[in-house]
Amino acid sequence: MMANFAVLAEQILSFIGIYYIVSIGLNLKAGHMGIPDFGHAMFFAMGGIVVGNIVAHIAAAVAAKSVPGVTVAGVIASNTKTLSIMNTKFFPYHPLLDIGLVIFALVLSLILGGILGWIASLPALRLRGEFLAILLLTVAEGLRVIFTYTKSLMGSTPTVGLSTPALFSWTHNSGLAATIFTIIVALIVYVYVERLHNSPAGRLFRAARDDEDAAKALGKNVVTIRRDAMIIGSALAGLAGAVYALNPFLGGGSVAAVSIFNRVWWTFWPWALIILGGMASNRGTGLATIIVGVSLIWPVRLYSFKVAQVLHASALGINPDQFANALEYAFIGLIILIVQAVLPRGIIPEYPSRTLPFEKYARGKVLPPKPKEE
């Protein structure tokens, strides 16, 4: 019973962590900077590819010397077999290499996400609003197709994809280790985005979002501001992708184009979360992720089948499988519609960038100094 509860808690925490990282990346672009990124999933996918493809290749190159049956070419050619050998006979016994690979994966996914974000920012400088959203949606779909059918990227079977290296297997409790890791990364990301928000740069994102012409008239370079927001937000999405692939609760030990490029999971769910939390609100996104993670994602993703049973769905002629699918779509749809209608600014509305303790200055400057207490 206890063990079950622990696993459940780990799963929920993993979900919350990953959704916070991926949503906050979108929040930076869409909330702080006003770039309607409908192709967010493609940046997320970069992280998945780093782990599933690049890191696996590097590990195989090292393992090939000592572990029989492992070859670099085997990572793509006989993916399942090669990875299962490495996951049982190599990774558990090389903790230092594993840690190094995890750090490498995080850094590279940030870089690749950032580079793709930079490329995507080029059209973002010329287009605005819904047209940009449609373009990014289309580009993400194009990339998904390219990755799905290119064997050297995602393996030979699109639906199966690539097995991921078990880089936490040395801890003997991969699930717990990966969960702690996910939460730590999410917390670091939270601290980072809050510091960015409470800096002149974060304030400038929001200013240029509110009025481009005014920002230009004040001598600001709106082009680089938009580009930087796009790069940082996309890099965070890439980071999320790597964390996803490293966490067995999330990726399930493999990455496939159908999962890492999934529009609903990595573009539309994050949109729903930042709308619920409040656009440009890092704390709101956090709260929304926790609420949704605990109350919705967990029962929907993991236990919707049981929910269907409890509700006697099949007696009504409803297929429990279909019902499970339906629940997730209904939740996401209702969140979007109800929040937009009732709480358009979200549960924690956008708050000012507090670069310095302004009240102190205000007391000294604006209001008469407080009378000294005798």
Added chain:
Amino acid sequence: MALQMTEKEEGSASDIILETRNIVKRFGGVVALAGVSIKIPRRWIVLLIGPNGSGKTTLVNVITGFLKPEEGKVIYEGRDITGVEPHIITRMGIVRTFQIPKPFINLTVLENLLAAYPPGPHENPYKAVSKRSWVKTEEEAVEKAFDILKALGMERAWDQKASELSGAELKLLEVGRALMSGAKLMILDEPAAGVNPTKAHEIFSVIRKLREERGITFLIIEHRIDIASQYVDYTYALHLGRLISQGPPQKVLNDKAVIESYIGG
């Protein structure tokens, strides 16, 4: 064209901050400006009037670099700035405000001012995590921002969102942002439009005060001549792209050509 100076204020007529020489601007076959020459002495408040379509906004756009004239020159502090990029002109100290205020609507009043501080390395997002990279500039900016708020009489609204401000306060906020960005010559496009007379007088009083205390020069486009004329030093009147009158406000307002231009449309 000699300026007819009145013995007003401390600014000397020989210290010209901005001058346009024979500006000609055409749009297709339409002549918007047919050789306009004006001079703006430092620390003066200069009013630019004229009926709709007389070329006021076009002239401002030429001065601020948004439009390139076919002929003529814009001289700012002795330098030819004709055709220079708008954002460079802004950094040189010519700042314009918009007829319809364009605040950063979701930011507070203080944030609006801080965001207007001249751009620099303190706004680099990649270094934002290190507070050391921006804290010094930011401290200066906050000091300056509160000083400006006080001068504008808006100090109590510092933490209010721009979306909660009244029309008059938004106009003042525009002026505040221009000050924050280091304006020496401020071009205001209808600062009193859509504001009740009491508030309009307040806005012009603030403008006078800024001139006295901070030595800012103003070029003001305004339709509410009755109010504006009480506060300005000098007036230019445009009609159909030509300068038809200039001088002290009362003289220009009584000029037959000016009155006819308004009646004739």
Added chain:
Amino acid sequence: MNFETLMAPLYYASILSLLSVGITLSYMTTKVFNFAHVRYATVAAYFAAATMLSLVVHYHITLNSSVRTLGGMRYILPLPGWIYAVGFIVASIVGGLVSILLYYAVLKPLERRGLSPLALMISTLGFDFLLVAFLFIFMSEKPIINLAAKASSLIGAVNFASLGLDFADEYIYIGNSMIRGSVLGALILAVVVTIVLTFLTRKTKLGVMMRSSIENPNLALVLGINVDRVFAIAWFIAGLIAGMAGFLMLFGTSFLKFISPTSPYNSIVVSVFAGAIVGGIFNVEGSIGGGFLIGLIEKLFVPWLAAVMNAPGLIKYNKVFSMFAVALTLLFIPEGLASIRFRRFRRKTTGGEI
């Protein structure tokens, strides 16, 4: 390239153009990209299928003689013409009604709350998810399969796809060539829709009202035009056409994909947007052409290119070509073909009959 290989591209292109035009109609009027639009077709297809199967069961239609097994595949059999007619009408009306529902129940109330076009676009996404949930719960295959089982016991169908809806296609012979009913239907419908919409927008009072409401909603209000209702009619027409496309999808599953709550939506929605954008988001005829063009690029040009280059793998990448078409349109003709067409459109309206 023989006649038979043209079937799939023509069918696909026609379906895309029928759906693209609705994206354009709804964008022109309300400036909202409608993410639920393509789903109308799925919803309509389900309702049409349920209606047609119920009719078969209710009227005990027996057609044992006309069992056809084509390529060893599963089919619900060709039914009497009047059942198709009823299905077609049900599909169109359901499509139109769902569209009206979105317009009045979601868009209008949110617009009144001052939401931006982008937020409204996201709300259509929310509505779309509710449609999917609805389909999964109430139109899941189980009730439909039960219905189909009953129906097939009457009409003697060999098999029914367990995964989705699939109706048998009619085959029509022209000389020695054979054309499939779904393809002919889609082509005819695309042509008819083009003609009717052109006539409607240019020659009727409704068209004049629509154009003036788009051009200047405030002026239109002053002139006594009920802008809301005019836009609602445009949305209804968009839904109507999508419903018709949904009906045709029931018969063309071998060209497209079987019908389920998320299919073929997931595989065609981006192409439909591509068609609307490439053709011109402010131009009804343009978007029909754009949808057709994208369809032909994906199903005719890319396979041809693959054959010429001797790279059969290329065919799978056909969506990448649509992506480039969209990107090039949006980037190199600023604001898309739309801006050019819009100016022409504008001149016509202002010189129009008001």
